[in-house]
Amino acid sequence: MAFTKKVTLKSSDGELFIIDRAVALQSRTIQYVLEDTNPVDAIIPVPAVDARTLSKVLEYCKKHLIDLNTDFEDYSKWDKDFVDAEVWMLYDLIMAADYLHIPPLIDLICDKIASMFKGQTPDKIREIFNIDNDFSKEEEEDFKKKSGWAFK
C-alpha cells in the first residue's frame, strides 16, 4: 500500500494505538506533528498521556468524527455520559485534552467540572477536589467580608 490512512500513537506507558488518521487529526497537537513530518509509518509518541486516558480521549475523537450527522440531542447525551467520571479521571482527561489540544473536549470537561462546584461552599469544594486550604484565618475573614454576598 502506497499511502496509509492509519496513524500509530504511543502512550506514556508504551501502549500502541493504531487509529484512523482522521480521528487523530482532531488533536491539533498531532495535526501539527503530521503536517510537519508526515511520518507515514512512524509512531507518534504522546509522552504526557497514559494508555487508560488516551484510549478514553480516542473514544471521544472517534465518536465525534463518525457521528457528525446525528442530531444535537443524541450528541449531548453521549457527551454527558462520557464525562460522568470520577474526579481523578476528569483531571487526567483535561490534562490530556489540553496536551493534545482538542478544544471541544476541553470545554466539555470544564463545563462538567464547573457543574460539580456550582452552588457549593469552599469547604465542600476542597473536599471534592482534595485541595488544601492555604489561606490564613485573617484572609478567610477578609473573603467573608468581600464576598459575603455570595455566602448563604
Place this chain on the structure above:
Amino acid sequence: MWSNLPFDLLANIFSFLPADSLALASSVCKHWHTCVTAYPATAAGARNPPWFVALPVRNRGHTCYTHNPIIDTWHGLFLGFLPHPIRPVASIGGLVLLRSTTSTTLQLAICNLFTKRYWSLPMLNIARTNPAVGVVFGLDESPDVRFSSFRVYVAGGMSEAPSGGAAYEPTLEMYDSWHDRWDIMGRMPVEFAVRLTVWSPNESVYSGGVLYWMTSARAYSVMGLDIESNSWRELSVPMAERLEFAALVRWNGRPTLVGGMCNEGACIWELGEGDTWGLVAKIPIELGMRLLGVKGSWESTKCVGSDGAVCLYRDLGSGMVVWREVEKGRWEWLWVEGCCSVGGKQVQNIPIKGLLLHPNLATSGFPDK
C-alpha cells in the same frame, strides 16, 4: 493537582460559573483566588445569561439586590463603598455607569458592584444638568470589559446662559475610556437638545453606528444620533399615542421597543430596515396580569434589556416578567419572583432601577488609576 491547574484551564472552568459560585471558588485556595482576580478570561458570565441588578432609585438602605438567573436566587450587595449618593445610569459590560446626586450638574462615575470599586470620570467641558447620556461599548468584541474600551456620549441638557439664567445646551460631548477625557464633538439642533433634556433619562441603545434614545414624555418618539456624521433624526414609535409605558432596549443587536397599552397587553417591536417597526413578540397575558396586579395599568412598569434577556419589572418585591434566550435563537417567557428576603432576612420593598450585566469579579485592570 486541582490546586495548581494551569491558569488557562482553570479560567475556562470558571467561565462556566455564575458569579456567586465564582466568588466562592475564589476562596478555595490561593491559586484559584489569583486566577479569579487576575486572569482576564474569567470575567464571568460570557457563557451565562446576564444578571438583573436592582439599584435603589433613591440610594436608600445602602444595599442593592441582584438576581442569579441560573439558580434563581437573590443576593444583597452592600453599597457602603460608594463615596456619595448616586443614581444608576446604565450598565457597561460588568460595570455600572452612575451619576452623583450631590450636584445638579452631571458628574459621572463607574463602579463594579461586585468588587466594590469606584472611579469618578473627569468633569465635562460644559457643566450641564439633565442631558441625555448614551453608552457605546463592546466595539472591539472583547469579552472582557477591562480590555474593552467604551465611550459615553452626553447630549443636550441645560447650562448657564451668558446673560444669566439657564439655556438649552445644544452640544454633544464624548468621553473615551482610553484617553480618559471629554471632547466636544460639535453642535446639535436645538430642538433635539430640548427633546433630550429630561428629568428621568432613559437608557440609550447603540446599533449600527447610531445611538438611540427614547424621549421620556408621551407621546413617545425615538431620537437617533449617527455618530460618524454627527447627524440627528427623529423616529416615530408604533402605537405612540396609546402606550402607557415604553422603553427602548437592545435586542437581537437592534433597537427594540417594549411598550404596554391601556387595557391591553404589552408588545415588543424591533426596528428594521428603513426605520420601520416590526412586531416580534407579545407578552403572555397571564404574565402581564401577574406583573400589573390589581392596578391593571402599565404606568409604573419599567423595562431593561440586553442581547440575552428582556426584563419587565416594577419595584423590588413585585416580581419580573423575563424574556430570555434559553439557547441560541430560542426565547422563552418566564416569571421571576421579586426580592422579598435574602439569606432568610426580610427585605423592604423599594422603588428600583434595573440593569442587566455580566458580573465581573476581577479586581485588577481597567480602568486602573
